[in-house]
Amino acid sequence: MASIHFPRRRKNILGGIFVVVCLYWVLQQQALFKDQLKTKIVNNSCLQALARLEKRPGRWPTVPEPSGRIGDDVIEKLLDLRDYEKCVMSNAALDSERLKLIHKGLFPYLNLDLLYEDEKKFWPVHSRWDGQVVQGFTPRFSDDGYKFIGFSKIKYDQGLSFWENWLRNIMQPGSRGIVISAGTRQLEDCARLVKVLRHLGNKLPIEIVHRGDLSLEEQRRIFQISTEEASSDFPAQDLWFLDVSSMLNPVYADSFKSFSNKWLAVVFSTFQNPILLDADTIPFTSLDIYYKSHQFQTTGAVFFKDRRVNSDILDNDQLSTLKRIFFNLTGITLVENESNESVRDKLKASFKDDIAVEIVYNMIVKGEKHHMESGLVLIDKRQHLVNILASIALQFSSISDYFHGDKEWFWIAQALQGQPFTFHPKGASNVGKLGSVISDEKGEFYQLCSVQLSHTDIDGSLLWVNGGLRTCKKDSWASDYRNNKRISSMFDSEEAVRKYYQSPIQLEAAIIPDTDIKPWIMTGECAMFTYCTLYKEGEFGEVIKFNQAQKNAYREIVRVWNSAIHSIEDPSSVLEISDPRAQ
Ligand SMILES: *[C@@H]1O[C@H](CO)[C@@H](O)[C@H](O)[C@H]1NC(C)=O
Numbered sequence: 001m002a003s004i005h006f007p008r009r010r011k012n013i014l015g016g017i018f019v020v021v022c023l024y025w026v027l028q029q030q031a032l033f034k035d036q037l038k039t040k041i042v043n044n045s046c047l048q049a050l051a052r053l054e055k056r057p058g059r060w061p062t063v064p065e066p067s068g069r070i071g072d073d074v075i076e077k078l079l080d081l082r083d084y085e086k087c088v089m090s091n092a093a094l095d096s097e098r099l100k101l102i103h104k105g106l107f108p109y110l111n112l113d114l115l116y117e118d119e120k121k122f123w124p125v126h127s128r129w130d131g132q133v134v135q136g137f138t139p140r141f142s143d144d145g146y147k148f149i150g151f152s153k154i155k156y157d158q159g160l161s162f163w164e165n166w167l168r169n170i171m172q173p174g175s176r177g178i179v180i181s182a183g184t185r186q187l188e189d190c191a192r193l194v195k196v197l198r199h200l201g202n203k204l205p206i207e208i209v210h211r212g213d214l215s216l217e218e219q220r221r222i223f224q225i226s227t228e229e230a231s232s233d234f235p236a237q238d239l240w241f242l243d244v245s246s247m248l249n250p251v252y253a254d255s256f257k258s259f260s261n262k263w264l265a266v267v268f269s270t271f272q273n274p275i276l277l278d279a280d281t282i283p284f285t286s287l288d289i290y291y292k293s294h295q296f297q298t299t300g301a302v303f304f305k306d307r308r309v310n311s312d313i314l315d316n317d318q319l320s321t322l323k324r325i326f327f328n329l330t331g332i333t334l335v336e337n338e339s340n341e342s343v344r345d346k347l348k349a350s351f352k353d354d355i356a357v358e359i360v361y362n363m364i365v366k367g368e369k370h371h372m373e374s375g376l377v378l379i380d381k382r383q384h385l386v387n388i389l390a391s392i393a394l395q396f397s398s399i400s401d402y403f404h405g406d407k408e409w410f411w412i413a414q415a416l417q418g419q420p421f422t423f424h425p426k427g428a429s430n431v432g433k434l435g436s437v438i439s440d441e442k443g444e445f446y447q448l449c450s451v452q453l454s455h456t457d458i459d460g461s462l463l464w465v466n467g468g469l470r471t472c473k474k475d476s477w478a479s480d481y482r483n484n485k486r487i488s489s490m491f492d493s494e495e496a497v498r499k500y501y502q503s504p505i506q507l508e509a510a511i512i513p514d515t516d517i518k519p520w521i522m523t524g525e526c527a528m529f530t531y532c533t534l535y536k537e538g539e540f541g542e543v544i545k546f547n548q549a550q551k552n553a554y555r556e557i558v559r560v561w562n563s564a565i566h567s568i569e570d571p572s573s574v575l576e577i578s579d580p581r582a583q
């Protein structure tokens with residue numbers, strides 16, 4: 001065997017050279033890496049954008065500059081968010097002070113001082129049904145998304161943006177689950193929803209997101225409702241409460257009340273792909289179907305249409321402001337006196353999807369205000385996180401009162417940011433008992449009146465309903481009996497109205513009205529929540545009559561939702577709700 005033998009001194013010299021070469025290589029790699037980082041920001045568009053973002057004052061909600069117009073704040077904020085996504089979000093070359101400054105300006109609602117001072121106290125508190133309570137950790141679920149497998153410690157990287165940390169180090173990639181936003185007032189509905197999810201055999205984990213306003217006793221009640229009397233037909237749920245109050249800047253935390261609470265739920269839930277449910281939403285199918293839907297696979301979101309209302313429309317000032325924002329941000333240019341058809345063609349070229357074009361057209365040209373029903377929304381946060389942040393910006397902007405609550409900001413943010421989006425193709429429907437049937441030689445004529453807004457699938461099956469499953473969701477029997485002629489002519493006492501209002505609904509059919517011919521009609525019943533819709537064979541509308549098997553299945557869900565629960569406020573009182581099977 002040949003071996004090369006060097007004297008010891010030579011060996012030392014060679015070793016030294018080797019070390020120097022290695023050192024040189026390492027330094028060069030580092031310089032190369034730094035250069036790469038530099039080229040990332042030594043790029044004029046980003047340099048200017050960063051300088052702009054650093055100077056933002058961090059106002060909340062936003063208002064236009066004193067010299068500006070309503071809506072200018074929206075354009076500025078949404079452009080800022082585009083710059084944020086392009087130049088800050090995954091830029092690893094910004095130091096933590098700079099990042100903090102930019103985040104304070106763009107997301108003043110985050111409690112960043114706490115994050116930098118005492119990180120562990122910043123993270124949300126997760127409470128699980130089995131009594132585990134953690135802060136600074138996030139739950140992890142098995143790859144199929146159903147099984148809780150343990151906690152992982154949150155590792156916040158101060159050299160990365162907040163939202164990139166959120167996506168990379170906090171949210172579990174691919175995770176799925178149900179998210180409900182609830183305060184004390186929604187707890188009873190929430191309890192009923194949990195029972196329906198059990199009845200449907202739901203296996204997805206559930207997070208209820210709140211701002212520290214749910215007492216331990218209230219949480220305990222919901223845990224009990226989610227686990228008691230478990231069987232294979234009525235499985236216990238993996239239910240969590242998520243208190244996000246520590247993440248919110250105390251100065252602005254209260255602005256996230258009622259509808260706005262939902263943004264906290266969608267953004268801070270740990271799931272990448274949350275299915276967001278209102279507490280008074282009732283699903284009639286397994287929620288897994290939405291993950292498989294074509295809509296979700298192609299756009300990363302599932303949106304449903306609202307009742308189309310042609311009477312409640314944007315006023316002229318609102319419409320012109322909205323147009324200005326819309327055309328500024330989408331880069332669609334119109335010429336003076338452009339015809340409606342030509343506007344539609346431009347929308348088509350910009351939004352490839354027919355439903356999206358129709359929705360945008362109804363808003364921009366017709367001034368309609370009701371497009372989306374957000375009682376059930378699925379959204380992929382990896383794809384849409386910045387759009388959700390844009391939705392939040394819109395909700396807290398100078399145009400926040402243009403639309404009702406939160407619902408339209410989901411899709412409007414996507415439209416304004418030029419993202420592809422679409423809606424479930426079926427229009428919103430009215431569901432309940434078919435009434436006033438008059439058949440003549442011209443065919444059938446139906447009226448259906450109810451509080452419940454429903455969504456049916458292409459095949460006519462019921463997907464979900466909003467508004468609870470009793471006749472009237474409001475306790476308005478006394479005032480309705482006094483003030484509503486139709487009600488006082490139908491019932492001979494307040495008590496009779498109460499019984500009727502609290503009775504479970506019967507699901508026989510749904511009517512999707514043709515709103516251009518026969519719009520939704522408000523009757524004044526149930527504190528103005530009841531709407532009637534009409535269908536006439538071959539002339540207007542669409543009627544969907546459920547078959548016997550569907551009716552039976554739906555009746556069971558109505559029964560489960562209405563079955564007695566111990567009142568959340570007062571454990572000694574039991575809500576007496578009659579069982580529809582006994583009627
Ligand atoms: C600057 O960076 C942005 C984002 O990476 C990129 O879109 C743009 O094309 C770059 N501009 C130049 C001049 O390189």
Ligand SMILES: *[C@@H]1O[C@H](CO)[C@@H](O)[C@H](O)[C@H]1NC(C)=O
Pocket residue numbers: 072075076327328329331
């Ligand atoms: C959009 O609005 C911004 C801010 O008001 C303005 O500077 C810009 O010129 C507008 N762009 C277009 C295309 O109208």
Ligand SMILES: *[C@@H]1O[C@H](CO)[C@@H](O)[C@H](O)[C@H]1NC(C)=O
Pocket residue numbers: 336337
């Ligand atoms: C646009 O319409 C107005 C009012 O009808 C008219 O006065 C104006 O001349 C039109 N402009 C063009 C460019 O056609």
Ligand SMILES: *[C@@H]1O[C@H](CO)[C@@H](O)[C@H](O)[C@H]1NC(C)=O
Pocket residue numbers: 338339340365366
């Ligand atoms: C465009 O449509 C709107 C709403 O339907 C209507 O009020 C307006 O007159 C139409 N404009 C033209 C130029 O046809």
